[in-house]
Amino acid sequence: MPDWIHIVWKSLTAIILMFLLTRFLLGNRQISELNYFQYIVGITIGSLAGFSSINIMNWSSGLIALIVWAFVAYLIEMLLLKSKKIRDVMEGKGTILIKEGKILEDNMKSVKYNTDDLLSQLRKKNAFKVADVEFAVLETSGDLSVLLKRENLPITAQHLGMKLPNEQEPQTVIMDGNVINEPLATIGLNREWLHTELEKIGVTIENVFLAQVDNYGELYVDLYDDQLKIPEPQQRAILLSTLKKCAADLELFCLSTENEAAKQMYEQSLMKMNKMISRLKPLLQ
Template structure:
């Protein structure tokens, strides 16, 4: 067998073996690496390169070496699932760099972190003032976790006592001009509804690059023809406007009626509808 063909076979075999073993080891091997996983990754890459190009070496010996370097971490990971001590030993633990708004210089020195590196890591978290930080920890993966002071944290609907609907995954119901029946069913819609919605905005499914149904059941599309303007969904604004019109009508009826009982009924209905409008306004405006 020619050397070049020998190398092709060995390299292909090494690639397949590494792919299978990486799938067995799991997603952690391709995410943020710990010290131990970093060493394993470098060694496996070196072994794969050697057995791929060194035609004089024994291929089987190289495969055995790769198996050893994969199986030992695999079994160690199983053991570390049940032992915090082993997890700390092999994966390390986080180091607090900022506590109660104060930089812990001793911990910085321990991790060989300079002030410039700390500020750089903070900037990657969109934090440009050290004084805004309440707590920061350097994780074992090398990533910096940051907790801002309360007054600098972004507002959430809970802070404003707003109730929102439970978010559901957005379903892609049209892709490359082809209707995706399974996501369409998961969104609680059918082909008839989809064609009706496409007719409303005046496009055909063949012209739709991507079509998605959001949490509120509204269809948004991206077209192949970028010059064609697609109208924004108007169902929620129209519903809000209708509710406000009904509220105004009830108030008008209460003012124009001469019957006291009817007047009280209209006023009560108007108050109840006002509460409903206040509770759904955020949803219908979003």
């Protein structure tokens, strides 16, 4: 058998074996999350795989070395899972670069981090001013974790005392001009509803590149023809306007009646309506 055929099938075998070994060892871990030992193992396994695929005489020796390295790496991974001390030795610890708003220059020197590196990583975290940062730590993966000062943190619904429902994953109901039935059924809708919503905005299914339905039942549509403008969904705005109109009607009834019992009933209903509007307003705006 010609040597090139040996090299082809040995290369394919080495590739498959290397893929299985690295997939087994690393799982879904990203390249940036590898520790030093895993990085060394990755380089060595790649070198051994390349050596095994082109060395016709000692192919089995290369595969044995490949399996030994993978087995050792597996044992190290098991130790890392069970011992924090070993993790600290193998993976290292995070290094604080900013504490209480002050840059720690000595810590930056210890991890060979310069000012440009720090500013670049801060910008990636939307922190363009060092003065806005309370705490920053360089993780062992090389990523910079940033905590902004309290006055610079974005306002959330919790800060405003509002309770919002849990968000649900939007369902893709049209893709590449084809209706997908399963997501429609998941949210309790059907094709008739979809056709009705598309007719409201004057769009045919064939012209829809992508369509999604959110947990409020609103339909987002992206068309093949980017020149066409689609009106924004108005269901929530219409509902809010209707609720406000009901509240205005209740107030009008309350002012126009002279019956004390009816006035009291309208006042109580108006209070309930205003309370409901205040709770729903963040969701409907």
